[in-house]
Amino acid sequence: MKKKSIVILCLSVVFAVVLNLIAFVDLSSAGVNYGGFEKNIRKGIDLAGGSVITYKASIDNPTSEQMNAVEAIFQTRLNSAGLTEARISKDEGGRVTVEIPATGHDENAEGSDMRDTHTAASVLGNVAKLTFRNAAGETVMDGSAVKKATYQYGKVSNTGIREEHYITIEFTSEGATQFADITKAAAGSFISIYMDEDLLSSPRVDSSYASSGITGGSCVISGGFETKEEAQLLANQINSGNLPFKLDKESEQTVGAELGDDALPRALLAAAIGVLLIIIFMIAMYRVPGLIASLSLLIYVGLIGLAMGILHTNLSLSGIAGIVLSIGMAVDADCIIFERMKEELALGKTIKASVDAGFNKAFSAILDSNVTTIISCVVLYFSGIGTVVGFATTLGIGVILSMFTAIVITKFLLKQLVNIGIKNRSVFYRAAKKGGAE
Amino acid sequence: MKVVESRWKFVAVPAIILVLGIVMYIVHGFNFDVEFMGGTRMEINLKQEFDNDEVAQLIQDATGANTKVQHGKDKDGNDVAIVKMQATEDDNAAKGSAIAALNDKYKQTDENGNVTEITEHGNVVSASTASASFGKEMQKSALLYTLIAILCILVYIAIRFEFKSAVMAVIALAINVLIMAAVYSITYIPINTTFIAAMLTVVGYSINNTIVIFDRIRENMKGRRKNTSVTEIVNESVKETMGRTINSTITTLITIVLIYFLGVSAIKEFALPLIVGIIAGAYTSIFIASSFWAIWKESELKARAAAAAERRATKKK
Numbered sequence: 001m002k003k004k005s006i007v008i009l010c011l012s013v014v015f016a017v018v019l020n021l022i023a024f025v026d027l028s029s030a031g032v033n034y035g036g037f038e039k040n041i042r043k044g045i046d047l048a049g050g051s052v053i054t055y056k057a058s059i060d061n062p063t064s065e066q067m068n069a070v071e072a073i074f075q076t077r078l079n080s081a082g083l084t085e086a087r088i089s090k091d092e093g094g095r096v097t098v099e100i101p102a103t104g105h106d107e108n109a110e111g112s113d114m115r116d117t118h119t120a121a122s123v124l125g126n127v128a129k130l131t132f133r134n135a136a137g138e139t140v141m142d143g144s145a146v147k148k149a150t151y152q153y154g155k156v157s158n159t160g161i162r163e164e165h166y167i168t169i170e171f172t173s174e175g176a177t178q179f180a181d182i183t184k185a186a187a188g189s190f191i192s193i194y195m196d197e198d199l200l201s202s203p204r205v206d207s208s209y210a211s212s213g214i215t216g217g218s219c220v221i222s223g224g225f226e227t228k229e230e231a232q233l234l235a236n237q238i239n240s241g242n243l244p245f246k247l248d249k250e251s252e253q254t255v256g257a258e259l260g261d262d263a264l265p266r267a268l269l270a271a272a273i274g275v276l277l278i279i280i281f282m283i284a285m286y287r288v289p290g291l292i293a294s295l296s297l298l299i300y301v302g303l304i305g306l307a308m309g310i311l312h313t314n315l316s317l318s319g320i321a322g323i324v325l326s327i328g329m330a331v332d333a334d335c336i337i338f339e340r341m342k343e344e345l346a347l348g349k350t351i352k353a354s355v356d357a358g359f360n361k362a363f364s365a366i367l368d369s370n371v372t373t374i375i376s377c378v379v380l381y382f383s384g385i386g387t388v389v390g391f392a393t394t395l396g397i398g399v400i401l402s403m404f405t406a407i408v409i410t411k412f413l414l415k416q417l418v419n420i421g422i423k424n425r426s427v428f429y430r431a432a433k434k435g436g437a438e
Numbered sequence: 439m440k441v442v443e444s445r446w447k448f449v450a451v452p453a454i455i456l457v458l459g460i461v462m463y464i465v466h467g468f469n470f471d472v473e474f475m476g477g478t479r480m481e482i483n484l485k486q487e488f489d490n491d492e493v494a495q496l497i498q499d500a501t502g503a504n505t506k507v508q509h510g511k512d513k514d515g516n517d518v519a520i521v522k523m524q525a526t527e528d529d530n531a532a533k534g535s536a537i538a539a540l541n542d543k544y545k546q547t548d549e550n551g552n553v554t555e556i557t558e559h560g561n562v563v564s565a566s567t568a569s570a571s572f573g574k575e576m577q578k579s580a581l582l583y584t585l586i587a588i589l590c591i592l593v594y595i596a597i598r599f600e601f602k603s604a605v606m607a608v609i610a611l612a613i614n615v616l617i618m619a620a621v622y623s624i625t626y627i628p629i630n631t632t633f634i635a636a637m638l639t640v641v642g643y644s645i646n647n648t649i650v651i652f653d654r655i656r657e658n659m660k661g662r663r664k665n666t667s668v669t670e671i672v673n674e675s676v677k678e679t680m681g682r683t684i685n686s687t688i689t690t691l692i693t694i695v696l697i698y699f700l701g702v703s704a705i706k707e708f709a710l711p712l713i714v715g716i717i718a719g720a721y722t723s724i725f726i727a728s729s730f731w732a733i734w735k736e737s738e739l740k741a742r743a744a745a746a747a748e749r750r751a752t753k754k755k
Contacts, residue, residue, distance in 0.1 A: 046704060054572070251473065251568035263702045270700040274693035281692065285685055317704050318635050324697050325639060325712070328690030329646075335689070336650060339682040365653040368598055369646035372591045376642035379587040380635070383579060391635040395642075 005419035012413060016295055019302030023309065038264070040309035042087075044316025044390060047263050049102035051254045055125045055247035057094030066244045070096060073240045077124055080236035087314070091384040096247060098124065102255075125247035127196050128237040132182060135189045140182045145175025149238035151231050156222045165231040166222035169238070176217035184213030193221055195234065200224055267320040271327060275301055278331055286338045288427045292413045293334035300330045300405040304398055311397075319390035326398025329373075333406030337362040345428060352418050354428070359411055366406065373399050441676045441725060442669045442732045448725035452613050452718065459620020468623055471630035474577050476525035476570030477503070478533055481510060481518045481563040484544050484556065493519050493540070500539035501532040511703070512563050525570040533558070533567065580634045584615075587638055591645055599652055602734055607648045610719075610727035614644050617718045621711050632708045639712060643690070644719020647683050648727045654679050655728060668739065672732040676724060687720040 021027065026036040034040070045052045057070075067090050074096065078086040086100045130143035147170045154163050171179050183191065188207035193200045201221040205214065225231040278297065282290035304323060308315065341358030349357065377399065380392035422428075441448075472479040484493075494507040504524040512518050526532045541556040548554070558565075568576075588608060595604035615637055622629055654675040662671055691713065698709035 054568075056572075248569075250572040251566065253564075253566035254562075255564045263705065266700050266702060267697065267705065270696040271693065273700075274696045277692045277696075278689050281685075281689060317702075318632050318708065321635070321697065321705060321708055321712075322639075324693045325643075325690065328693040329643065329686075331689045332646065332686035335682045335686040339679070339685075342681075343678065361657070365650045368595075368653060369649045372594060372645045372649060373642035375590045375594060376587040376638045379583055379590060380638050383583040383634070385576070385579065385583075385631050385634065387631045388583075388635050388638075391632075391639075395639070 002420055005416040008416045009413065009420075012295060012299075012416075016298040016302060019299060019306070023302045023305030034309070037268075037305050037309050040312060041315045042312050043101070043264065044314055044319065044387075045099050045101060045253070046255055046317045046387075047315065047320075049255050051098075051100045051252060053098045053100070053124070053252045054250045055096045055098070056250045057096075058246040058248055059094070062094045062245065067094065067096070070243055070247065073128075073243055074098065074124055076240035077236060080240070081233060095250070125243075125249055126237070127243045127246050128240070129196055129242040130238055131194045132179075133192045133194060134182065134186050135192075137192075140185075140191075141175070141178050143238065143242055145171050145178050146238060147172045147175065149235040151228070151235040153228065156220055164222060165225040165228055166220055167231055167235045167238075169219050169221065171217045171219075173217070176215070179217070179219065180213035180215050182213070183209050184211070187213070195237070200234070263317055264315075264320070267317075267324065271301075271324050274324065274327060278328070282331060282334070286334075288417065288422075289334075289338050289341065289414065292417060293331055293338070293410060295413060296334070296405045296409040297327070297331055299409055300402055301327060303401050303405070307397055307401065308394065313393065314390060315394070316387055316390045318387045319394045322391040322394035323398060326395055326402060329399065330402035330405065332369075333362070333366045333403065334410055336365050337406070337410065341428065345425060351422065351425065351428060355414050355418055359407075363407070366403065370399050370403050440673060442672050442729040445726065445729035445733070448721075448729070452617055452722065452726075455617050455620050459617075459623045462620075462626075463623040466623075466626060469626045469628045470573075471628040472522065472566055472568045472573065473630045474573050474580075476568050476573035478521075478523040478525075478529050478536075478565065478567045480521045480523075480533070480536075480565040481512065482521060482537075482540065482556075482561050483512060483516055483518045483563055484540070484561065485516075485554075486544060486546065487517075488519060488544070490519070493521065496539050496543055497521060497523065497536045500535045501526065503532050503536075505536075518563055525568070525573070529567040529569070533565070537562070576631070580631075584634065584637055584641070587641055591641070595645075595649070595652075599656060602731055602738075603652050606727045606731040606734070607645060607652070607723075609730070610648055610722040611641055611645060613722050613726065614640055614715055614718045618711050618715045621714045625710065627707050627710065632704075633711075636708055636711045636715065640715030640719055643716060644723060647687070647720050647723035650682060651675060651679050651723055651728050652731075655731075668732050668736045672728050676728055680724065683720055683724055687716060690716055 022032060022034060022036075024037045026039060028035055057067075062070075071088055071090055074088050078084070078088070078098070078100070083100050086098055088096060088098050090096045128143075130146060131139045132141040132145075134140050150168045150170070151165070152168055153165055155161075156164065156166050183205050186205045187210035188205065190202050190204055192202040201223055203220075221234075225234075275297065279294040282293045282297075284290070286293065304326065307313075308323070313319065337358050340362045341354050344354035344357045345351070374396060377392045377396035380388050381396065383389065383392075490507040490509060494505045497503070497505045497507075501523065503526045506522045508520040508522075510518050510520040521536070523529075523532060523536065537556060537558050544556050546554045588611060591611075592604045592608050595607050618637060618640060621627070622633065655672055658671045658675050659668075694709050694712050694716065698706055698713060701709060
């Protein structure tokens with residue numbers, strides 16, 4: 001019994017150490033494929049740099065199908081703009097939040113600075129409704145006739161003089177017939193192509209088409225594009241279809257990547273020193289049980305690190321604050337239990353009886369106090385306010401895990417300690433000095 | 439320990455902080471961030487000396503938006519101008535003209551005639567904009583969710599303990615929340631979404647302390663003898679739980695204080711109110727919640743005893 005308990009305690013120490021190594025250190029060289037904390041969490045914009053933009057639907061009470069369509073279209077548009085890391089979340093009330101992490105730190109590198117995310121973002125909310133209008137301004141055909149738009153570079157026609165960026169539009173079979181009809185009607189005049197209310201191109205339809213219109217099922221938009229990106233973006237917008245309504249930009253936040261660079265390492269350092277100080281404090285206050293609490297605190301830290309990594313939690317500054325706070329709160333349950341044990345010991349009970357009574361009597365206090373914290377986490381989670389949700393998630397996971405480590409792991413380890421059969425009561429508590437206060 | 443008897447003395451400390459908070463609120467109000475008020479907030483590194491009022495005036499003239507400017511530091515310790523502009527019709531355009539105006543004034547030409555311009559890309563460290571309606575909605579939902587959380591906690595305590603405990607716990611909470619609001623007003627820390635997170639953390643955490651004490655009172659009340667007063671029970675319970683309350687407050691404070699000293703400025707702004715809130719939480723639950731509960735409970739028991747005595751008296755007749 002005694003030997004077995006000593007072995008179990010030693011194994012627990014090894015377990016705690018290995019758990020923390022796996023959770024926080026990249027061990028890929030040692031054959032562990034997990035890669036550690038920093039590789040697995042998703043850094044929020046305030047840690048990684050980038051932009052957070054919130055759009056709001058211009059109509060009241062959009063349906064969830066409409067919002068799903070919006071999300072899909074946003075995703076396509078962001079992907080085609082090369083912003084594959086972007087994350088989209090939507091909430092009630094027709095709000096869509098897009099987080100675009102900064103892709104690089106090199107300020108001079110093309111295509112990796114914030115202005116790219118800025119242009120992409122500025123057109124995200126556009127309806128992107130393509131219309132073909134006749135010279136009188138009447139809409140004669142819309143984007144539904146389009147099968148595919150492709151970006152191209154070169155001379156638009158054989159007679160063209162210069163090379164330029166342009167888009168070729170292929171029509172569906174019905175679209176091709178429609179296009180032939182409208183060009184027939186517009187022969188000798190213009191067909192204007194509009195994106196929302198922006199005129200893209202206004203090609204002349206030669207009067208020779210008066211008999212049959214333009215057949216062949218395609219047309220070209222050219223003349224207005226200064227850069228490849230501009231033409232490419234438009235082609236993508238046409239391909240991704242049109243939004244059911246316009247979305248207005250409501251708020252935008254941009255953080256330089258270099259600003260966030262420091263935040264995570266410094267918070268992790270604070271957490272590491274914090275854990276160390278708490279261990280010293282707990283041992284000073286509670287002696288050997290304090291040591292046990294420290295061991296289960298270490299297991300807790302490893303578990304929460306692993307949980308965050310495995311769930312690929314989106315970690316922002318406030319999320320880190322939530323974790324660090326939960327570390328401080330994790331030993332709270334231990335404090336309640338150990339204070340209770342001390343009281344029982346002071347009443348003259350045996351060590352074993354005191355440990356049991358300590359846990360039993362402390363349980364209701366631990367449960368009630370943690371449940372209230374969980375309640376506020378749940379309410380926060382449903383608030384849908386970006387930074388607050390992150391905080392609620394990490395604190396909530398932390399509180400639940402810490403209840404587990406305090407009630408299950410600390411209890412288990414203390415029982416092993418009792419089994420070793422220590423007779424010396426001062427190992428467990430500092431007896432009140434004779435003649436001391438009360 | 440005569441916590442119950444000296445309860446009014448203990449009220450003095452939070453009262454002083456609150457009065458100070460109100461005074462500072464009258465002096466300069468709250469520092470609402472753009473998330474709550476709408477508008478634009480930018481941190482601009484002008485790479486030279488500047489005068490707050492001058493920069494503010496410059497931007498105000500260029501954009502027509504009411505502008506406030508403060509000095510701040512970025513993480514490398516460089517001086518930055520923290521510019522806050524009120525919401526306009528088109529915040530993007532306003533941002534552009536503000537930077538253009540700053541460029542006119544602060545672009546630098548070296549002896550070779552090379553001009554270093556002030557640009558959004560090169561000088562703006564961080565920026566955020568929000569429309570005025572978005573700000574209002576944030577204010578509303580922040581308040582709403584805090585109230586919902588408090589209400590849920592109240593219901594839970596009323597079920598697990600009794601209604602009186604729930605009321606006292608919530609009053610203690612309200613005092614904590616007000617003290618934190620006072621801290622925001624005294625220190626002029628910007629109020630943004632992390633403010634809500636900080637508030638709710640303190641709501642959740644300080645209720646912990648109150649509950650642990652009420653839990654002990656609940657237990658001690660069960661074994662109460664006729665001649666022991668509620669006051670004595672509460673004093674005893676507070677004394678018994680004092681060690682735990684102080685120790686776990688210390689362990690929680692250890693991590694937050696470290697975060698305050700080691701964290702980046704955004705985290706510092708979050709950690710300071712939390713530190714105050716957690717200390718306040720321990721204080722109010724030790725000295726205020728249970729002591730006023732004792733008085734309330736005692737008066738109820740007395741009223742009940744008096745009613746019972748009266749019933750006996752009428753029976754005898």
